[in-house]
Amino acid sequence: MRWKLVGFIVGVLVICIGFGMLIPVCFSLYYHDNSIEALIESMLVSVLLGILMMLFGKAQWSGPSMSHREGMAATTLGWVAAAVFGGLPFYLSGVLTTPEDCIFEAISGFTTTGASVIRDVEVVPKGILFWRSLTHWFGGMGIIVLGLAILPFLGVGGMQLYKAEVPGPTPDKLKPRIKDTAMILWKVYVLFTVVEVILLMLGGMDLFDSLCHTFGTMATGGFSTKNASIAYYNSVYIDFIITLFMILGGINFALHFQLFRGNPRAMWEDGEWRFFVLIVLAATGAIAWSEYGHKYASVGDSFRYASFQVASIITTTGYATADFELWTAAAQCILLLCMLIGGCVGSTGGSVKCMRIMVLLKHSYGELIRLIHPRAVTRVRIGPQAIPIEVLGGIWGFFILYLTLMTISVLLVASTRVDLVTALTSVMACIGNVGPGLGSVGPVDNYAHMTPFSKWILSLDMLLGRLEIYTVLVLFVPRFYRK
Amino acid sequence: MKVIIVGGGEVGFYFAEWLASERKEVIVIDKSEQALRRIMEHLDVQTLLGSGSNPRILEEAGIREADIILAVTDSDEVNLVACFFANMLSPDVHKVALIRNDDYGAYRDRMSEKMVDISLVINPEAEVVNSIRRIMSAPDVEQIHDFVEGRIKMVGKRLPAESPLSGIRLTELPGIVKRQRLIIAAIVREDRLIIPKGRDFLQAGDFVYFVCQRDDLGRTLGFFGSESNAVRKLMIVGGGKIGRRLALELDRMKGFQVKLIEMDPDRCQRLAAELRRSIVLQGFATDQAFMEQENMGSMDLVAAVTWDEEMNILSCLLAKRLGARKTVARVNKFAYIPLVHAIGVDHIVSPRRCAIDSIMPALRRGKVINTFFIKGKEAEVLEAVALEQSSIVGTPLRDIKFPKEALVLCLARGDEVLIPGGGTVIQPQDRVIILSTRGNIARVEQSLMGKRRML
Numbered sequence: 001m002r003w004k005l006v007g008f009i010v011g012v013l014v015i016c017i018g019f020g021m022l023i024p025v026c027f028s029l030y031y032h033d034n035s036i037e038a039l040i041e042s043m044l045v046s047v048l049l050g051i052l053m054m055l056f057g058k059a060q061w062s063g064p065s066m067s068h069r070e071g072m073a074a075t076t077l078g079w080v081a082a083a084v085f086g087g088l089p090f091y092l093s094g095v096l097t098t099p100e101d102c103i104f105e106a107i108s109g110f111t112t113t114g115a116s117v118i119r120d121v122e123v124v125p126k127g128i129l130f131w132r133s134l135t136h137w138f139g140g141m142g143i144i145v146l147g148l149a150i151l152p153f154l155g156v157g158g159m160q161l162y163k164a165e166v167p168g169p170t171p172d173k174l175k176p177r178i179k180d181t182a183m184i185l186w187k188v189y190v191l192f193t194v195v196e197v198i199l200l201m202l203g204g205m206d207l208f209d210s211l212c213h214t215f216g217t218m219a220t221g222g223f224s225t226k227n228a229s230i231a232y233y234n235s236v237y238i239d240f241i242i243t244l245f246m247i248l249g250g251i252n253f254a255l256h257f258q259l260f261r262g263n264p265r266a267m268w269e270d271g272e273w274r275f276f277v278l279i280v281l282a283a284t285g286a287i288a289w290s291e292y293g294h295k296y297a298s299v300g301d302s303f304r305y306a307s308f309q310v311a312s313i314i315t316t317t318g319y320a321t322a323d324f325e326l327w328t329a330a331a332q333c334i335l336l337l338c339m340l341i342g343g344c345v346g347s348t349g350g351s352v353k354c355m356r357i358m359v360l361l362k363h364s365y366g367e368l369i370r371l372i373h374p375r376a377v378t379r380v381r382i383g384p385q386a387i388p389i390e391v392l393g394g395i396w397g398f399f400i401l402y403l404t405l406m407t408i409s410v411l412l413v414a415s416t417r418v419d420l421v422t423a424l425t426s427v428m429a430c431i432g433n434v435g436p437g438l439g440s441v442g443p444v445d446n447y448a449h450m451t452p453f454s455k456w457i458l459s460l461d462m463l464l465g466r467l468e469i470y471t472v473l474v475l476f477v478p479r480f481y482r483k
Numbered sequence: 484m485k486v487i488i489v490g491g492g493e494v495g496f497y498f499a500e501w502l503a504s505e506r507k508e509v510i511v512i513d514k515s516e517q518a519l520r521r522i523m524e525h526l527d528v529q530t531l532l533g534s535g536s537n538p539r540i541l542e543e544a545g546i547r548e549a550d551i552i553l554a555v556t557d558s559d560e561v562n563l564v565a566c567f568f569a570n571m572l573s574p575d576v577h578k579v580a581l582i583r584n585d586d587y588g589a590y591r592d593r594m595s596e597k598m599v600d601i602s603l604v605i606n607p608e609a610e611v612v613n614s615i616r617r618i619m620s621a622p623d624v625e626q627i628h629d630f631v632e633g634r635i636k637m638v639g640k641r642l643p644a645e646s647p648l649s650g651i652r653l654t655e656l657p658g659i660v661k662r663q664r665l666i667i668a669a670i671v672r673e674d675r676l677i678i679p680k681g682r683d684f685l686q687a688g689d690f691v692y693f694v695c696q697r698d699d700l701g702r703t704l705g706f707f708g709s710e711s712n713a714v715r716k717l718m719i720v721g722g723g724k725i726g727r728r729l730a731l732e733l734d735r736m737k738g739f740q741v742k743l744i745e746m747d748p749d750r751c752q753r754l755a756a757e758l759r760r761s762i763v764l765q766g767f768a769t770d771q772a773f774m775e776q777e778n779m780g781s782m783d784l785v786a787a788v789t790w791d792e793e794m795n796i797l798s799c800l801l802a803k804r805l806g807a808r809k810t811v812a813r814v815n816k817f818a819y820i821p822l823v824h825a826i827g828v829d830h831i832v833s834p835r836r837c838a839i840d841s842i843m844p845a846l847r848r849g850k851v852i853n854t855f856f857i858k859g860k861e862a863e864v865l866e867a868v869a870l871e872q873s874s875i876v877g878t879p880l881r882d883i884k885f886p887k888e889a890l891v892l893c894l895a896r897g898d899e900v901l902i903p904g905g906g907t908v909i910q911p912q913d914r915v916i917i918l919s920t921r922g923n924i925a926r927v928e929q930s931l932m933g934k935r936r937m938l
Contacts, residue, residue, distance in 0.1 A: 369762070375773060377751035377763045386756030 001481060002070060008057025009074040010081050011050045017085050018046030020138060021131060024089075027208060028127025035125035038093035046085040069480065072471050075146060079463055082142075083107035086135050093128050100455045104447065107459045109135025111466035112143065112348055114222020114318040114435030115426075117448045117455065122227055126208060133212035133223050137193070139466075140219030140348040144185045144253060146467070185253045188260065189348075193218050196245045203237045213319075217242055220249045220348045222318030222435040229320040229443065230308070239304060239321055243311045247280065250315030250343030271383035272344050276314075276354045283310045283338055287331045294328055306331075314338040316350040318435025320443035332438060336425070339432050350433030350465055352402060356395050359387055363396075401469050406431055409461050416451040426450070430458040431465035484508060485549045489535030489565045490556030491518040493817055493835045494581065498553055498842070499528050501860065510544045513556075536564035538572060547573045555581045555842070566601045579604060579845045581838055585724075602845045608724045610837040615729055615786055615811060618830050619714040621700060622784055622809040625690075628855040630866045631895040631914050637668070637694050637855055637864060643708045644687035654681040664902055665703050666694045668864065668892055668918050669857050676861045678888050678920065692857055694892050694916065696900055714783040714809075718742045720768040720798045721789030722754045725813065725834075729786065734758050742777060744768045768798040771805075780805030788813040788832070799828040847928060862920045864892070867931050871911040874930045881905035885930065886923035892916045 021043040028036040086109065087102035089095075096102050101117045108115045109132055118124060124132075193214050200210035212225045226232035230242055248256070255273060258266035267273055287306035288299070296302040305322040312319045313335050324335060341357050343349020359380050366378035379386040387395075406427055414423035418440065425437025426447070436443040447455065464472050474480055484507045488495045491513035499522060502509050509528040512535045513519050519530040533540035535554060546552065552569045554562035559582045566578040579602045587594070591603060617627050626639030642649050647659055653667060670677040671690040677683065685691065695703045715738060719726045722745030733739040734757075741761035745751050748765055755763040766773045768787065779785060785802035787795035792814045799810035811830035814823055820831055843854045853866035869876050875883050880891060880903055894901040895914040901907065909915060919927045 373762055373764060373777065375764045375766045375777070377748070377755040377765050379752065379755040381756065381759070389752075 001073065003073075004057040006057070006070055006074045006077060007053045010078050011053025011055075011057060013050075013078045014046050014053065014081050014085050015050035017082055017138070018043045018050055020134060021046070021089065023134060024127040024131040027130045028125065031126040031208075033125035033127055035089070035093045035127035038089050039127050039131065041092050042085070042088035045088060049085070072474055076463070076467060076472050076475055079107070079110060079142070079467060082110045082135075082138070083459070083463075086110060086131075089128055089131050093125060095124050095128050098452065100452045100459070101448075104455045104459050105132065106135060107462050108430075108435075109133075109221065109223065110139040110142070111433050111462040112136050112139045112219040112221040112316070112350065113430060113433040113462045113466075114216065115430055115441070115458070115462070116223065116435075116446045117450075119446060119448050120227060121225060129225050130208065130212060133215040133221070133225070136219040136221030136223055137215035139221065140215075140249075141186060141189065143219075143348050143466070144189060144346075145182050184257055188253050188256045189218060192245065192248060192256075196241065199241045200238065203233075203235060203241060205233070205238070213242065214245070216319065217245045217317060218249050218348065220246060220315045220317040220343065220350070220433075222312070224319065231321045236304060239308050242319060243308050246311045246315045246317045246319070249317070250311075250347050250349040251276065252344045252346035253348075254346050255344075269383060271381075272355045272358060275358050276344050279338070279341060279354070280307075280310055280314060283314065283334050286334055287327070290328050290331045290334075295322075295326060309335065310338060313434060314341060314349075315343045315347070316432055316434045318429070320436060323442065323444050325438055325442040325444070336428065336438075339425075339428050339434050342432055352399065352432075355382065356399060358382060359392065359395050360399060363392060398469060401473070402431070402465075405461070405464060405469065409457055412457050413450075413454045416454050418450070418454070426454070426458060427461055431461040433462060433465050485545065485551075486510070487512065487541070487544050487546060487549045487552045487569075489513075489552065489554040489562065491515065491522050491530070492555070492557060493815075494555040494838050494842075495553075496522060496526075497817070497835075497839055498555065498846075499526055503528050504860075510549075512540060512544055534561070536561045536568065538568040541565070541568055541572060546576060549573065549576050551577045551579070551846070553579050553842070553846075555838070557583075559584050559587065567598065570598065570600060574600065578602060579842060581606060581842060583834075583838070585609065604838075604842045604845055606834075606838045606841045608728050608834070610841060611725050611788070611813070611832050611834050612729045612732065614832050614837060615725075615788070616732070618809075618811055618832075619717070619784060621704065622712075622714055622829075624704065626692075628864075630694075630853055630855075630864075630916050631900075634697050634895065635694060635893060635900060635916065636697055636700050637692065637916075638700070638704075639690060639692045639857070640704070640707050642685060642687055642689045642691050646687070646706060646708045648685050648706050649687040649689075651685055652681070653679055653683055653685070660703070660706060664695060664699060664900075665706070666892055666902060668692045668694055668890075669862055671858050676858050676920070678862070678890070678918070712783075714739075716740045716781065716783045718744065718768075718777075718779060718782045718785045718802070718807075720744045720785065720787040720795065721813075722747075722750050722763070723788065723790060725788040726786075727754060727757070729788070730754070730758055730761050734761050742782075744777075769794065769801055771801060774801060774805060780807055782807045784808065785810045786813075787811070792816065792819065796823055796826070796828060800826065803827055851928075851931070857918075860921060862918060863924055865915075865917045865919070865927070865931075867915050867917065869909050869911055869913040869915050870931070873932060875915070876909050876911055876913075879906050879908055883930070886919065886926045889917060889919035889923045889927050892918050 021039050025036060025039050028039055083103050083106040087106035090102045090105055096105060104117050121129060196214040196217060197210045200213060209225055216223050251273060255267045255270055284307045287310060288302040291306060292299060292302040308321045309324055324332060340352060342351025342353045345353050345355040362380045366380060369378055370376050380392060409427040410423050413427055422439030422441055425439055426441045429435055429437035441447055486502050486507050486509050488499055488509060488511045491511045495511055499509050499511050503526050510531055511522050511528055512531045512533060514534050516532060519532060522528060523530055531544050535556060546569055554565040556562055562580040566580040569576055569578050578600060581604050583606060585608060594603060621627055624638050624640050628637040630637060667679055669692040670679055717739060719730055722743055726743060730741055730743045733741050743754060743761055743763050744766060745754060746767055751763050751765045764777060768774060779802050785799060785807045787798040789795055795812040799812045802810050809829045811832060812823060812828045814820060814831050814833050815835060823831055844851045850868040850870055851865050855864040891903050893916050894903055917927055
């Protein structure tokens, strides 16, 4: 482990975050709000400390390229540093007053969760609001690189297959080719962002709002500039555009790239994509059926709200056009299931992810076959490819760890005397990077009322969920530090 | 007529024997003294010790005076190089190279362009798989062969006593089979080959060879007292090249239940990754408890296609004992073939046999594309493309001077299948299927050939 090298990388990241604050400064100037000082101070602190970290690590930069251990350490520490420095503007502007609130809000942004502790976002200075949404967008970019550079080493699924489709990293070291791939995927990401901003502006949003909501959509984050989230606009057009782009954000970006290269068959033939689309359609249909005649009088309305909410929850975005706390228990259960499933591998969506759910289901079915034919050799296949045995083990391990950490967190949050639904869904929403849950953290509520202890737990859950658990947990294994 | 055969293995031996029996001058080149000794002991041919890919050896064998060189060693490379040098030393000689590797198939056209005048007979595992597929289409039939891309089937089948056909005259046949078009080509009765005429009888116990269209096969077999229940449940023993290919082909089609038995765990993993619907089982197909558990006895067909022919035979015997309907074993050594039939294995596939079948047309004069032997080599059925200059084209059949014991069984013109009568006129590009006894083959070829000079 070369800690100095890790320090260097984190330093570069912190400097980037610092310069990123220049964009909200522009909006702050334009709207003449009182957040400009806080933003500039945060920027200076970030850039200066970042430079210090870089200088500290410079000696080792010229050495051999990064090992995957160092990559994992840099990723986790990078996200933590992003949360700390990204939280500064909230603190310095006085929008949030306690450290845990600032960290919670920033980590929720960078992990593209979208859970908020701000009670009334409409009074927050525009510059700070813009920064809050921008953290989503940066987080989304980070996830794309994460998927390419770190996750393949963990062997927890999906990315190995994805590697075969786009020129990816060689298994041992982080190679410059990752940069090429990341650039391609970033271009897709930026292109979608631009298109969505234009489409939202055509729907009547101003530039500021459409940018903020686009960041929240493409990164599958969920921060809004309105207390009522997307419901504020009450426009079928805006609902439709955001539903569409949430779904796009929840699909493997490599498939989008293939689509642009004139290869739409790649998408159609992708097993995970089909599974994802199938679940979205099935869940939408089921909820619409359940809510028709209950909450909504017309078929059109039930489908409009059901499709938006299913897309929002399964892609782990967390926008709301309806208060689904008023829906039937069946509809809420379906949403909770969607929360657990999540988006596709290689997307900005979080949670367990469709690929893993598919693999686990298929593997379990294979075990059933083996009861009938004890000598049968079965392999789990996704599309044309068979999943290697080691990856299968990794995926089971991931799933069990995911459930274990979820259970422990629910226990800890429940110990702060909130009700069971709140405890369960707040943890599910945070570890799955969704945002809103049910109970007192529902779509029209926020996390401000939680105790500081819960906020720390939930912040950690967001980080664990976003970095696919192993990346963070491996730092707690003593062997990791041995030479 | 002088023929050089490179390679004295089973395939080389077969051709040497056959060509020698047609009184051709044959020289066999092989690197193994033992193989040559076996040939010299049994056949009236010359032998030469050495490598067929060596130009000096080829010259020594008299490549300049030879009419044909047939490269049939087990090595594709040796076969290619032998033909390459033969081409260099004596461009006029007719060269045939046997290629076993499937991968060459994709390059066949480009290779033919570069290596002018070398006939490449590419005979991959696909041929063996095709013959298993043929068996699957009619598992109760003893012999079956495809003509005209499978549109016409030649079937050899024993006539049971309860069949409505037994005891009738051939002239009565159309009255019984009605609209089904069925042509009786040959009958083997008490080990005697009969090319039947209208006044001949069909008797119970006859081994009857007939030709019919693919779509009529099921109903036609009904007249032979056999239900055409095609294979649905199949067990493949051995996941090697043949087994894998067969399983993959069936995997893509609906309606088959396939179990594939393979003993190597790693190979099982690879196969399981490739196959969607078929079940891959790891173990030995000679393990009775395992096979009972997997219901080997309820299979329609058990195809044992491992490398190990003894294992294949044993697996088939176990399958028969457990009650499987039909079995097919892959057997390499020709010497085993009569034995295997005797102990109750229903069908045999042999990669070498398939290689011989695919080389045979390349040796025939005229544009022969397919041949099938009846009763050893006593009679032969040829499928040929009628050439413009050939003497059978353009005149009504009754006026063609054709040997007495040879007959045109059927014609395929475009999508149509015709049963020729005396007035039928063969047109160029027709596919003609002709039956001939061995003695008349040369004259049949003569009439097919036109001006092309070959064998």
